[in-house]
Amino acid sequence: MNPGIPYVGGIPGGMRDGRQIVINGTVPHHEHSFSINLQTGPNINPRSNTALHFNPRLNDNCVVRNSYQHHSWGGEERGGYQPFQRGMPFEITILCQHHHYKISVNGRHFCDFRHRVEKHHVNTLTIEGGVQIHSIRFDGAHSHAHGVGGFLGRVVGEIAKAAMPTPPPPAGAYNPSGGYPAGGYPGGAPQPIYNPPVPFTTAISGGIFPGKMIFISGVPNPNAERFTINLMCGPYDGSDIALHCDVRLRVGGDFNVVLRNSCQGGGWGAEERHSPYFPFMPNANFDMIIMAEQHQFKIAVNNQHLLEFRHRVQPLNRIDTLQIKGDVRLTQVRFQ
Template identity: 35%
Template sequence: MMSLDNFQKIVRSPIIPYVETMTAGLLPGELVIIRGSVPEDSERFQVDFQCGNSTKPRADVAFHFNPRFKRSGCVVCNTLQNERWGHEEITYEMPFGKGKPFEIIFMVLRDKFQVSVNGKHLLLYKHKINLEKIDTLGIYGKVEISLIGFVSNKSLQGSQPTLLGTTKKNTGNEELPDSSQFVLPYVARLHSSLEPGRTIVIKGEVKEKAQSFAINLKPSDSSDIALHLNPRMKDKAFVRNSYLLNGWGEEEKHIAYFPFSPGMYFELIILCKEHQYNVAINGVHTLEYKHRFKQLNKINTVEILGDIELLDVRSW
């Protein structure tokens, strides 16, 4: 659940149909959050990211997100250009239920929309119309909306300076990280070793045909791995372990649901606490891992490898 202080703009309990201009347009990194509930007698509703609000001729719809409740239900996504619909992309996983509340998060990315419902990743929709042309949000159909919130990309991307000493020389001017430093396998030293309260954020995109990837926190003076996070796409398993005294320990695999999906963007946050690590993905708390390697002050290295495109690594 996003906290309200991150919102740039909030619309409460709008009347449906709701059609409103987004004065600032949409930028990569921004979130549009919609909370509401589905009435018992609803057959469908839709959220449309439109290019204008003309009805005759009908404005282009860059992204039409349309849950339908007939039979077992599905979510239909499409694009309307020059009053003609394109090819429907249908998702049969149905996160909405009649009479039930929901929270939809639309994450705007450079090349696609990424949608999660009730904290779970649902689908990706590649841009078919230039993002700059989207200036209107429309919500139609049988649905009750309690809140529409807009989060700008600044709060999402975190204004913290990067505190990782990368292997490249730092010239002293804190510019945006140059993507060439995020080649995998990636190894970086933390500016100061781990302690309770320290946070590490890893941003990336899962490759389309990804098998697995791994994130390791380790000391530099031994082959130990204090925390090994290893999502495996094929088995939908999120393995956690430690490598101590030249051997792997017992794997921890229990998870409420597998949070990764091919092509999806993620922000993985590791918070070091006194007795455990807390791990969250895209703002949703996902797991805890009790410290097996107890000398936290020796942990000073982050290692990332596998089938992802690494976009940013930060620590504070």
């Protein structure tokens, strides 16, 4: 799965010393320019303040670096070699350090770019232009220090690469067998479902059991108010709901809330509302993992643990249906 371009996505936990972004992609044969931007918000036109604009221009045989603040571009930096070739895979690593961003391409140091925008204001990654992106990964600076533990902790650090298995990344990159259960992806895993229409209802391949994971990638609509993910005991209206995850961007008096609940025999249980952060924005990609454990579901979004929800519906093998509805565009759903 290749994320759509332009890509707009939140940076989990923002930028700080030691945070690293790794981007794998390819410049198609007919393209000549693309840009990677670290921004203080999700807007492209007009553009949010941009701490780093990294712009390979193959026709000009250069890579332009710049910043954008208060509707004005800063001074361009163009020094260095041109490491990108049409049709060839690349890996860009952006490492945030105290005074600058350190950028490498295909394992070789390319340049440093001194901070012009305070790094703690940077919260969004955008990618535009003539490029195909295979994977995006966020590492370093305690990237798992948000309650992610055990197996889920090993998985969320590789969400993008797990969810985007083709085309393959450069040799020596992500190896699925290092983090997944024996016999799991890719050998016997069901094929991903790409770009399903919403509302979307599907059987959960293999049912729910401890260790089962559901990967959901999508983009809330530009004026999104809410969308809902339900794990159900059947595909019909009135079926019991083991996990009701209602993402409310703005619904009545609710703003930026992920509400969780269950419904059995037509009656709703007690709502749960607290979460340490809210990872969803209109027009911004998200990658969600729902993982079943023996006593609870764990949910991670964009490489960060978000919440836990203790099982109220038992046994787990009753849960056989995934339903997604509301103000969201789905790009991929996959069961593991």
